[in-house]
Amino acid sequence: MFGANASHEWAVATAIVVACVLVLFVIAVPFASIVTWVERRVWARIQSRVGPNRVGPNGFLQWLADGIKHVCKEDVIPDEADAPLFKFAPYLVVLAFILPWAVMPFSSELILADLNIGILYMTAITALTVVGVLMAGWSSNNKWSLIGGIRSAAQIISYEIPAGLSIFPVVLMTGTLSMQGLIRAQAWEPYHWFIFANPFCFAAAIILFVSSLAENNRTPFDLPEAESELVAGFATEYSSMRYLFFFMAEWGNMFIAAAIIVTLYLGGWQVPHLGFNLAVINLLQFISFLVKVLVLVFVSMWIRGTLPRVRIDQMMSICWKYFVPLGFINMIGTAIWVAFFPHGNRLMAMVMFALGIAIVAAFGWRVAYFTRRSRMELYFHPTI
């Protein structure tokens, strides 16, 4: 315990903790803010607009301006509201957004706590959001808030089930719940990712992605804060920093949901073995993980710009009539698959990978078709 290496180990452990805390504050909190700017720009381009481009270069500092504006506003607490609960609710939501970062596997070394129940912890903690949302809806003493809170609770609890069922296939194949263990079971080549392991996993990954959209109240499942129906849902009575907390948590949860999918199905931080020193490899792994997550976050913004909001009965029928049965089929199918091929089937992985490439190619062809048909000038510039 107190051998020659003890002080060295302590130094490494401290460095990792400091690095993780830095990552948390350099990535987690600004990410949730900057992503608002990115989302507005992406959304604007989908609608043939320009989007915010005045504050800073290409409007990059828009998130800072919005944040300062919100902080400077008065923090209004309604007379009829249940003040302690009303004040506490945003903190609970932010807590549910901050805690999952403890098991976020940024790289092979850069993880705060590699819990052996990592993925279970992740799903359990993210579900804590519903408590904060329900608390906010109830304590506001406002009918819009209450309806928004109840809808959110119904939605998150419902979609926990298909999300959980979509996590099981990977756990069945790897036999571990640890985030690092799940990633180490994959490799950097796409055909070693679990999304391509077998058809059931492919379906499960899609179900997990859609369920995570619903859990984060993202369009097309943004019923709890449907502007046209419920003012701002559970956040109607909130203002100033407390209002900001809800939205920071909402956008930050996009990152967490994407990170779960990347960890489970898209190879996590895996990079090719190039024989650099540990620090460089960790940096590359970190970049690999971040790029994959940001691509998924971009897709979720893109979906938000594409699909209209579903009705509440449609949302419930998607969950209970389609995702839950399909989730069970995926789980049982994977169980049978693992019984037959305990170490995976290379051929099926290649076929699924080819299918994935075919889908992407068909999509590109479709995009080219719509672009040609519009006869518009192409403009690939990401900013303007």
Next chain:
Amino acid sequence: MGAAVYFQHIKEALATIFDGMAVTASHMIRKPYTIQYPDRIPVRVQDTLPFRYRGILDVDLEICTGCLACDRACPIDCIAMAIEKNAQTREIIISQFDIDIAKCMYCGLCSEPCPTGAIHHTTEFEGADYSLESLIRRFIAEPVVAYKPKKGPEPEPDLARLLERGMKYVDEWAQPGADKAPASAAKPAPAPKPATPARTPATTRTPAKPAAVAAAKATDPAPVTEKREVAENTADAASAETAINSPAVGERNASNAPPSAAKEDAGKNGEESNEGTAPSGPKNSPS
């Protein structure tokens, strides 16, 4: 719900989301439509607007006949005019011509009856000011003698230039698509439309000669396509404008010109403007 329907739903959901995502992705790689007024554009917005854009009113006092047609036409009385008649010289003296831009609703009803096109909308739209009083445009400092239309072309070049612009403005009320053939400037050969300074500025229209119309038919298509390519937005806006105004055009043709000329005109217009706008003229007219 049978199994077939169930899987049909799943298939349709995936297929439609796939296509919808493709549509939005194709929008993401297009150039945004936004004009970032008032900056980040190479030219002034005013210069990109079509000729018939209804901006702030302006008066070319040099060619104003003092007929008060605009004053009478204005539905909200934002034009204040005062004229005096000199009994000996039979001249009209305009002593007041104020337009209250704050009241003006940019309907264009004043520029329609103007015989010379003296009162017209400009492409200017930036009218912000610090006081309501300064929004009243006073065009007359001291009384001036009104313009008197002459027989034949206008000899003075300055007035001729103003008149040409004005008549272009007036004639486009009468002839949809006339603005699409800028042949008068490009070609010295037979004038395709009577909007030259040679025209006497009177309320009755002189019908275009059949020969001139035929020449216009022959020469028109090239400049039209040219202009389409060069400035499609202006052309489109103009054609939309003429499409809106076409019923009024039909009336005008019927009342002011001989029936044969009206038909000729309509036929010519039918070729130039979009289908559907021109035929309404002769069909609706009592002739």
